Amino acid sequence: MTPVRVMLVDDTPTRSAILEQALRDQGLTVVCRLESAQGLIKNVEVHQPDIIIMDLESPDRDTLENMTVLNQHNPKPVIMFSDEDNSQIVSQAVQAGVSAYIIDGLNPHKVKPIMDVAIARFREYQALKKELKQTRDQLADRKIIDKAKGLLMKTRGLDEEQAYHAMRKMAMDKSKPIAEIAQNILSVMELLSP
């Protein structure tokens, strides 16, 4: 049995590398990885994939959609699961930010496991990105708070705990995040400094 040939179109190379590995682990062949749809149609002709997995954030999706109305000599992709009953998996895919196009002839039973892998990897990547952003934000917040604290200690003659306490009280009174209060302090001090 020949392995299913997959083509990936994703402008995030890290994510498509992760997905490629996961698909290979399932015994599939990733025939081509593109970062944009530049030369997409040509690549489809050259690599003859059975399924194309595409990042939903790619504006090039409409270019690929055109192949659904194109003439016979090109492979004819059909957006996944034209079958109405599969709307749940479509919803999951849309949520995860991934879309897929099946080329005529691929057994629909083979599609679901591929989509499951793609959805899982895209989700994982989303979660990783969110986590990274949170960590970055927290780090940035910490820096701002420390800087504002230092400034208060210097200008108001407070010790570290008093400075932090003053900011925290203000944050609670105004029901704003302490990082925002710290940023305001820094902005005001900058304005007032000669």
Added chain:
Amino acid sequence: MIGAKIEKKALKLGYMPLSDCLPLLVAQQQGFFAKQGLNVELQQEVSWANIRDKVIVGHFDGAHMLAPMVLASSVGLGGLKKPLITAFSLGLNGNALTVSNSLHQQLYDTNKDTFEYAHTLKQLIQQRKDHGLPALVFATVYPYSCHNLQLRYWLGSAGIDPDNDIELVILPPSQMVDHLKLQHIDGFLAGAPWNSVAILQGIGHCLLTGADIWQNSPEKVLAVTQEWAEENPNTHHALIRALYEACHWLENNAAKALPLLEQYLSLSSPLIDQECLVPAITGEYVFSNSEQERKVPGTLIFNRLMANFPWLSHAQWIADQMKRWGWLPKNIDCDELIIQCYRPDIYRAALNHIRLPTSDYQENINNHNNS
């Protein structure tokens, strides 16, 4: 009915960053949604396919959508089959055909005396064939779009076969100008502001506007699923009233909306500035950056001429053209499809306080310049 209980207050609407998404932006900024008791979140999208999929799976309550997509999705062309409907047209016109400077020069050299560009293009295509030159490449934005149908209609009017005499490709609007500059394509038919961007940068020359092909043609609509419309009739009415008010406001205040439009559209492309937004909206349409004398009035119509009414005759034209090119399955009853997708009855119910047309069909529908 005005004052009827709204089924769903918090709505998410999708749009593509184009000049004709303005009614949605204005309804939000001017508080017209809020006035109707709606709390709307607008979400910008990168492809029409995303818009369609997100409406179909319910991530969007509704969206700014290409009119032919409503029919295409209802019969399952190019994707999931789910009945979509529209009861509100977001405006008329806005498209234009821009060609590379070199193609424009060739057209001009082929026939200096006439503005019958389609027939001149036919001649040019024959000449290129005789000389063994590659086919000309034209781009539109989506297969099931008014752009594609207009271009094919115009080519067909001169006996050019769009499937064999030229190459037709699909590109995102924001990439048209770059591809024209890089000579990947010889021309494109797209909506505002992309023609003006190409023209003002001196990269292309506008041959004609969509209005030259069909005066006051349908373009984008507010699309929702039939299911959603059935579950949320009062919300749907409120949405239509808010958008109607936005379109009405735009008719008299389009210039005031330019900064808002620039703010939203420039998120998607650094090529967009206020200058390129002016021609299609307020000012006069400029056909080339060297030919100042050829100007026509602004092309987008937001509200006047009953621009927001979902004319069955619009749907009829779209269905006829889709049938003409063999896109609709043979067993489809076009009349049934039209009535299913276009819902003037909902428009009438939502806006019973304004002047409404007596018929659901526009009489001068066949007033096409090239027919």
